Amino acid sequence: MNTRQTLVLKIHRYSPENNQAWVQDYQLKVSGMLRFTDVLRKINQEQDPGLAWTSSCEHAQCGSCSAIVNGKPLLLCELLVKKAVERFKTTTFVLEPLTVAPVLRDLIVDLAQAYERVHQAKPFIIDPAGPPAEGDELRIQPQMMDHYVEATRCINCFCCAQACISRPGNFLGPNAMMANIVRMLDPKEQAKDERLDILSAGNGLARCHTARACSFVCPKEIDVAHFLALGKQGKMS
Amino acid sequence: MSQAIQAHEVINKDVLVLGAGGAGLRTAVQILSRRPETSIAAVTKVSSPQKSHTTTAQGGVAAVDPKDRLDRPVYHMFDTWKGSDCSADQNVIKTIVDSAWEQILWLDAHGLHFTRNEEGRFSKRTFGGHTLDFGGPSAFRAIFEADRTGKGIMDTVWSESLKNKVLFINQSLATELLFRDGRCIGAVLFEAPKGTFTVVLAKATVISTGGLGQVYKITTNCRQNTGDGLALVLREGLPVMDLEAVQFHPTGIVGPGILASEALRGEGGILLNKDHEPFMEKYAPKMKDLAPRDLVARSIETEIREGRGIVNSDLNLPHVWLDIRHLSEYVHKVKLPEITGFFSKFIGIDPRTDLCPVRPTVHYQMGGIPVNVFGEVQQSPDQIMPGLYAVGESACASFHGFNRLATNSLLELFTMGKVVGDRIAGYLREAPEPGGKPAHFAEKTSALFSGYLEARGADNLWSIREALREVMTEKCGVFRNEQQMSEAIEALKELGQRTRKVGLTSSSLVMNQELVDRFELDNLLTVAMTIVVGALARKESRGAHSREDYPERSHDYQHHTLAYKQEDGGIVLGKRDIDMSLHQEGGEHAGQFGLLERKY
Numbered sequence: 001m002n003t004r005q006t007l008v009l010k011i012h013r014y015s016p017e018n019n020q021a022w023v024q025d026y027q028l029k030v031s032g033m034l035r036f037t038d039v040l041r042k043i044n045q046e047q048d049p050g051l052a053w054t055s056s057c058e059h060a061q062c063g064s065c066s067a068i069v070n071g072k073p074l075l076l077c078e079l080l081v082k083k084a085v086e087r088f089k090t091t092t093f094v095l096e097p098l099t100v101a102p103v104l105r106d107l108i109v110d111l112a113q114a115y116e117r118v119h120q121a122k123p124f125i126i127d128p129a130g131p132p133a134e135g136d137e138l139r140i141q142p143q144m145m146d147h148y149v150e151a152t153r154c155i156n157c158f159c160c161a162q163a164c165i166s167r168p169g170n171f172l173g174p175n176a177m178m179a180n181i182v183r184m185l186d187p188k189e190q191a192k193d194e195r196l197d198i199l200s201a202g203n204g205l206a207r208c209h210t211a212r213a214c215s216f217v218c219p220k221e222i223d224v225a226h227f228l229a230l231g232k233q234g235k236m237s
Numbered sequence: 238m239s240q241a242i243q244a245h246e247v248i249n250k251d252v253l254v255l256g257a258g259g260a261g262l263r264t265a266v267q268i269l270s271r272r273p274e275t276s277i278a279a280v281t282k283v284s285s286p287q288k289s290h291t292t293t294a295q296g297g298v299a300a301v302d303p304k305d306r307l308d309r310p311v312y313h314m315f316d317t318w319k320g321s322d323c324s325a326d327q328n329v330i331k332t333i334v335d336s337a338w339e340q341i342l343w344l345d346a347h348g349l350h351f352t353r354n355e356e357g358r359f360s361k362r363t364f365g366g367h368t369l370d371f372g373g374p375s376a377f378r379a380i381f382e383a384d385r386t387g388k389g390i391m392d393t394v395w396s397e398s399l400k401n402k403v404l405f406i407n408q409s410l411a412t413e414l415l416f417r418d419g420r421c422i423g424a425v426l427f428e429a430p431k432g433t434f435t436v437v438l439a440k441a442t443v444i445s446t447g448g449l450g451q452v453y454k455i456t457t458n459c460r461q462n463t464g465d466g467l468a469l470v471l472r473e474g475l476p477v478m479d480l481e482a483v484q485f486h487p488t489g490i491v492g493p494g495i496l497a498s499e500a501l502r503g504e505g506g507i508l509l510n511k512d513h514e515p516f517m518e519k520y521a522p523k524m525k526d527l528a529p530r531d532l533v534a535r536s537i538e539t540e541i542r543e544g545r546g547i548v549n550s551d552l553n554l555p556h557v558w559l560d561i562r563h564l565s566e567y568v569h570k571v572k573l574p575e576i577t578g579f580f581s582k583f584i585g586i587d588p589r590t591d592l593c594p595v596r597p598t599v600h601y602q603m604g605g606i607p608v609n610v611f612g613e614v615q616q617s618p619d620q621i622m623p624g625l626y627a628v629g630e631s632a633c634a635s636f637h638g639f640n641r642l643a644t645n646s647l648l649e650l651f652t653m654g655k656v657v658g659d660r661i662a663g664y665l666r667e668a669p670e671p672g673g674k675p676a677h678f679a680e681k682t683s684a685l686f687s688g689y690l691e692a693r694g695a696d697n698l699w700s701i702r703e704a705l706r707e708v709m710t711e712k713c714g715v716f717r718n719e720q721q722m723s724e725a726i727e728a729l730k731e732l733g734q735r736t737r738k739v740g741l742t743s744s745s746l747v748m749n750q751e752l753v754d755r756f757e758l759d760n761l762l763t764v765a766m767t768i769v770v771g772a773l774a775r776k777e778s779r780g781a782h783s784r785e786d787y788p789e790r791s792h793d794y795q796h797h798t799l800a801y802k803q804e805d806g807g808i809v810l811g812k813r814d815i816d817m818s819l820h821q822e823g824g825e826h827a828g829q830f831g832l833l834e835r836k837y
């Protein structure tokens with residue numbers, strides 16, 4: 001199975017030394033079985049070691065390599081060349097950094113700043129319900145967990161926040177809201193009132209316009225909009 | 238410090254955690270539960286601790302439920318000891334196994350969503366090597382959160398750290414440890430987003446930087462697993478232990494190396510060679526495809542070496558096939574959707590109609606920074622380095638000896654995290670203040686980074702990194718022998734020479750990814766050389782360390798390997814005894830903890 005393709009990558013670059021931004025073209029021949037992270041590594045190896053991009057686990061479990069490809073926010077590690085050519089019906093790809101946080105260099109953004117919004121939604125158990133007895137686990141029916149565990153699969157890649165029609169300045173973001181809502185559904189959390197405050201704050205759920213772009217782009221295929229809808233309907237216990 | 242490389246900031250903390258993964262943050266949270274006023278900074282190379290590698294672990298955590306009428310902690314201790322090929326430390330095994338259940342409950346209470354059964358209690362699954370009655374029937378001992386247990390653990394300790402106001406320093410590198418009067422007083426960090434160097438002075442410093450998988454060409458490990466913590470201590474003249482014990486998982490997906498879990502073979506998946514022959518029958522007539530990890534990895538490697546592998550023309554990588562086409566739609570779609578999904582997502586094939594290309598992939602380091610049962614870093618077998626601790630995959634206590642059992646690594650992270658946290662909380666009561674900046678601080682960082690920035694030459698650092706990974710895979714991989722390892726040492730020396738001549742594109746410090754990669758390359762070279770030197774000296778086969786020229790385990794090597802780096806870059810070796818207290822203390826089960834033959 002040999003599926004080589006000649007690609008043109010138009011990469012949005014930024015250099016902080018002189019505050020310069022430009023688009024640079026790279027052309028290379030690659031196997032259709034490479035992922036975009038492999039392609040960028042190949043560029044580093046063969047053409048331009050200075051092109052900055054980032055990744056970590058490279059199998060869609062950490063959400064470090066999010067970027068915008070031909071207008072779509074996605075994880076570069078999941079995008080197989082072969083499938084990208086089929087999906088976008090082209091061999092030319094425009095790669096841009098996310099805009100949910102300031103760019104540090106080329107495709108690397110200061111994701112820690114975007115994380116601050118998730119932190120504001122308190123992604124921890126504020127007031128935990130203790131276990132029933134010494135040495136015993138808290139009993140939770142699996143049917144009960146089915147209502148919310150799906151939302152705990154979120155890896156904070158910020159693709160949903162990128163696609164959201166509300167901007168980060170106004171709205172904490174779909175992932176941050178979901179982190180709050182999931183703990184309203186979780187029987188281990190007792191601080192439901194404080195959770196409600198986060199939900200109804202000025203940068204809370206009122207900023208969601210139910211465009212559902214979040215569910216559409218989520219690489220973990222989480223129906224984010226469904227959880228936000230539960231929050232809106234107040235169906236949380 | 239030279240002009241370009243200056244410490245821009247000095248900050249004081251009670252505790253500095255180098256590596257904010259599952260182990261480092263469990264430690265931090267434990268300290269705070271004992272001493273809430275403690276100030277802690279936790280450093281990570283990724284953009285949030287939540288993205289640390291712990292988050293990718295799938296299968297589960299071993300812990301004996303006291304309510305279980307069949308299983309007992311002593312069986313778990315036995316499985317761990319036998320699995321380690323009799324080279325784990327028994328005092329450590331006992332500490333970890335005895336505290337497993339209590340720590341599972343801690344995680345559950347702090348938010349982890351362990352999968353429940355119909356009674357609302359934890360579901361359990363079985364894994365290879367987990368038995369009842371000292372090698373009897375399979376034990377159902379692994380607790381899990383679906384196929385994302387590591388994420389559950391990571392999210393829990395990350396969120397608890399956040400709640401308790403640990404300061405996260407992200408996208409940064411620990412570059413150098415600092416010492417005064419024979420104790421560790423903190424470290425130097427390179428904060429890549431700002432392009433600045435920060436000195437953190439702390440009463441206690443914890444190294445929890447994770448694994449070294451990037452030393453090999455195909456690995457399940459993340460890009461940041463470049464063995465930084467190991468290189469950090471080696472540069473300070475401190476030892477590392479058992480680095481030659483590298484675990485290969487038999488079935489990594491070609492070419493990204495992503496883990497294709499044992500569960501696929503558990504459900505009936507079969508390994509085939511190029512002639513479509515189910516070859517495991519030859520190597521393990523009884524257990525076949527479900528034999529232990531190291532045995533299956535060696536069998537696959539043998540098929541490939543003897544010309545019965547397949548070479549992928551796109552990636553130029555030899556492999557065998559995993560056939561799961563015959564598994565039911567239910568298995569593909571409902572039981573193991575994430576894992577079967579990996580094949581279509583990452584290499585674009587349909588495992589219901591296509592054969593899946595797999596080969597051994599580097600998964601885990603059993604070795605690490607030598608610590609005692611409290612996680613205190615050792616300068617030598619009988620002397621600790623005050624103020625310095627290590628925990629998690631970067632530490633070696635040793636819980637795994639020369640072969641780790643599935644589900645025992647996650648267990649080590651949070652049980653030892655608790656132990657180390659308690660120890661540090663005690664130490665803080667009497668620990669001296671680190672004092673001001675030491676006279677000669679950050680000299681090593683300065684020398685390293687100035688060297689990187691000043692070097693001129695056209696060699697490409699990614700080409701060198703790839704060449705290194707190739708050398709290690711071919712010459713010090715699943716099988717090892719004297720000749721190939723001697724060649725590997727020469728090849729690594731040459732790559733070291735080339736590395737010094739790599740000129741960087743930009744001399745800026747701000748988010749210069751190439752500079753980070755350059756630092757990691759040095760660490761990879763140091764760690765690779767230490768692995769080979771240890772493996773060459775160990776003239777026996779033990780657990781994951783398999784010598785073609787010395788196929789048997791030998792009593793002459795019934796000890797841990799200590800490795801020290803000298804000023805001139807050479808590696809010298811020493812020894813540490815293996816604790817056998819469960820055996821020596823006698824009692825009913827002492828016989829199960831002697832030097833057992835490892836047969837399955």
Ligand SMILES: Cc1cc2nc3c(=O)[nH]c(=O)nc-3n(C[C@H](O)[C@H](O)[C@H](O)COP(=O)(O)OP(=O)(O)OC[C@H]3O[C@@H](n4cnc5c(N)ncnc54)[C@H](O)[C@@H]3O)c2cc1C
Pocket residue numbers: 255256257258259260261280281282283286289290291292293294295296297298386387409410411412445446447448457458459461465466496600601628629630631643644645646647648650
């Ligand atoms: C795919 C996969 C599946 C697995 N499945 C299981 C399983 O089912 N059960 C099980 O028990 N084990 C499993 N393991 C093993 C287990 O997940 C790891 O051993 C464990 O998570 C390591 O945790 P840690 O906290 O030691 O390190 P990590 O989680 O790797 O964290 C290390 C931290 O150190 C930081 N760091 C590294 N270098 C530096 C530096 N120079 N400066 C500053 N920070 C640095 C990193 O950024 C990171 O934050 C699996 C491993 C993999 C790869």
Ligand code: SF4
Pocket residue numbers: 063153154155156157158159160161174175214217218219220221222224
């Ligand atoms: S909800 Fe989905 S898209 Fe949004 S951050 Fe989480 S994983 Fe990413």
